Amino acid sequence: MDWDKLRVFHAVADAGSLTHAGDKLHLSQSAVSRQVRALEESLNATLFHRHARGLILTEQGELLFDATNAMTKRLDAASARIRDSEEEVFGDLRVTTTIGFGTLWLAPRLPKLYEQYPDLSVDLMLEERVLDLPMREADVAIRMKEPSQADLIRKRLMSVRMQAFASPGYLDANAALNTPEDLQNHRLICQNVNATQVGASATLVQSLMTHDVKSLLTVNNYFGVLQGVLHDLGVGILPDYVTQDFPDLVRVLPEVESAEVPVFLAYPEELRQSKRISAFRDFVQEEIISYRKQLRDQQKT
Structure with a gap:
């Protein structure tokens, strides 16, 4: 033909x-x-x-x-491999991750990536659907579970836990919050348990709902949950990494915590030699190291 x-x-x-x-x-x-x-x-x-x-x-x-x-x-894959034979890091890089991680953790750090590689163009695809990397729906993925697709290089980046947070303003204006039972006097902000999300988060929210929560606001992503918390609407269930960029948030109910959620970076085997992928992978790993160091420093104080 x-x-x-x-x-x-x-x-x-x-x-x-x-x-x-x-x-x-x-x-x-x-x-x-x-x-x-x-x-x-x-x-x-x-x-x-x-x-x-x-x-x-x-x-x-x-x-x-x-x-x-x-x-x-x-x-497209062949073209990417040909471009990556050059020494410089440039061109398009399609990154997929969840809405929460993409908006709350990754996007705020991208200025550092562009400072290092100003000729790089990132297409950030934020959705809960798992894109097919071998079929080149994206070049690299950051996901909240280990990818099951074959022919992928994968690396565990860190672990996340979902915890309860509130704003100082909300806590000053509302009843005491010392135990999960006290949620009957508060508004809970969380993802709907039927929304696409990691199972550990849904399990935590389901357990909290057994305490006859007074009022409920559900959002289909963590960015929306965070906005509700920042605007003094209630107690939000959020990933623990939000404390790095939003230090004024107050963790409440310290016994309320999800199971550990692993965070993986993955990309197709055929892009193993890609300089764009290597640059992005190294950037994310450096930011994870910085995040862990800041977390340790916070725990010491």
């Missing part, structure tokens, strides 16, 4: 529109249409259902799109 026609087909399938594909490829709509029609004739198959709102892939089109999608990802 003609690669130029496949490239045009892939762009149309991805965009769902001849016009949008043409804009991306810098071709006219009529040129795109001719290429698609020629490909359909060569395959003796209809690849798109056409309707007023755009284009929908037929069953045959879905099969071809799966193939061109895989080809594109393989080409």
